[in-house]
Amino acid sequence: xxxxxxxxxxxxxxxxxxxxxxxxxxxxxxxxxxxxxxxxxxxxxxxxxxxxxxxxxxxxxxxxxxxxxxxxxxxxxxxxxxxxxxxxxxxxxxxxxxxxxxxxxxxxxxxxxxx
Amino acid sequence: xxxxxxxxxxxxxxxxxxxxxxxxxxxxxxxxxxxxxxxxxxxxxxxxxxxxxxxxxxxxxxxxxxxxxxxxxxxxxxxxxxxxxxxxxxxxxxxxxxxxxxxxxxxxxxxxxx
Numbered sequence: 553x554x555x556x557x558x559x560x561x562x563x564x565x566x567x568x569x570x571x572x573x574x575x576x577x578x579x580x581x582x583x584x585x586x587x588x589x590x591x592x593x594x595x596x597x598x599x600x601x602x603x604x605x606x607x608x609x610x611x612x613x614x615x616x617x618x619x620x621x622x623x624x625x626x627x628x629x630x631x632x633x634x635x636x637x638x639x640x641x642x643x644x645x646x647x648x649x650x651x652x653x654x655x656x657x658x659x660x661x662x663x664x665x666x667x
Numbered sequence: 668x669x670x671x672x673x674x675x676x677x678x679x680x681x682x683x684x685x686x687x688x689x690x691x692x693x694x695x696x697x698x699x700x701x702x703x704x705x706x707x708x709x710x711x712x713x714x715x716x717x718x719x720x721x722x723x724x725x726x727x728x729x730x731x732x733x734x735x736x737x738x739x740x741x742x743x744x745x746x747x748x749x750x751x752x753x754x755x756x757x758x759x760x761x762x763x764x765x766x767x768x769x770x771x772x773x774x775x776x777x778x779x780x781x
Contacts, residue, residue, distance in 0.1 A: 586768055593676065595757060595773035596711075611768075642711065654761065655701060656769050658711040 554579035558643050558659040565666055571616075571630040573662050575643030578624065583645040585626040586656065587618055590640040602626060603648065638666045669694045671760050673772035680748050680779050688743040688775050690732075690758030700741040701759040701769065702732055711757070717741065728752070753779045 555578045565571060577583050587599040598611045600618035608618050615634050619627045626643060643659040674689045692698065702714040715726025722734040732743045741758060755776045759769040 584768075588771075593773065595673075596771040598768050598770070601768045644711075654699065655713050655716055656759075657713075658703075660710055 554645075554657065556643060556645055556657060556659040558641075558662050560662060561660065562663045563665070565633050565664065567635055567666055568632045571628070571633050571637070571664070573628040573641055573643075573664070575626040575628075575659055576624055577645045580624070580645070580647070582623060582648045584648055585620060585624075586644040586646075587626065587628050588642040588644065590642055590661070596642065599628070633666045635666050638664055640664075669760055669762065669770045671758055671770055671772035673756075673758050673775050675775045676773070677776045677778070680777070682750055682779055682781055683747045684779075686743070686745040686748050686752070686777070688756055688758075688777070690741045690743065690772060691739050692741070692758075692760040692770075693739065694760065694762065695739075696762060699761040700732070700734060701761070702726065702730070702741070702743050703757045703759060703771075704754050705757070705774075706754045714743070714756070748777070748779050750779050750781055753777060 557576050584603055586601045588596040590596050600608055600610055602608050602620045605620050616630050641662045644656040646654050646656045670693045672691045700717040703711045704714045705711045714730050715724050715732055717724045717734045725731045730745050732741055734741050755774045757774045758772040761769045
């Protein structure tokens with residue numbers, strides 16, 4: 553069966569510090585991968601998605617970047633965190649392509665607090 | 668661009684009351700529709716989904732949703748809620764083409780009181 557891991561689970565970082573959040577998927581190959589940010593009352597905002605190694609689509613211009621160095625690894629980064637980067641970050645995966653299998657499966661999330 | 672509207676930010680119901688959460692989307696083409704639920708402290712998980720066929724979709728835990736194409740709606744229903752249904756509910760839409768990501772609504776928080 554497929555599983556998705558995110559770490560760390562929680563993170564407290566000072567303003568201006570770098571960020572690296574990691575997401576890995578097990579039990580599947582060539583998944584679509586996604587990063588979302590969840591903020592209270594604002595739902596899930598899609599940040600990045602990837603259909604393959606090195607292929608990243610950015611949905612919202614901001615202080616963050618994403619990379620996919622391996623098929624089942626997706627990394628969210630920042631060079632200098634802002635207060636507004638605080639939030640709950642969710643990684644998700646789905647089967648490549650369309651059809652009845654293209655629901656998204658979510659990881660446990662990382663709670664980021666920028667002070 | 669696609670958008671998803673969930674009209675209720677917070678719904679409070681007593682146990683055994685009936686539930687209907689509204690969801691409307693803005694895209695006119697073929698779409699896939701989803702409801703996800705996030706119980707306190709848990710992952711987002713799929714409640715039900717619609718791809719084609721019967722517009723009345725049954726999901727887990729007694730939930731159902733009806734796709735009304737003419738109204739661009741996909742409302743979630745449950746005839747009798749339980750305290751354990753307390754959670755946040757998200758409607759999501761996906762274009763039925765290629766690898767497009769889900770677009771989520773802002774969510775509706777449901778609180779069920781005894």
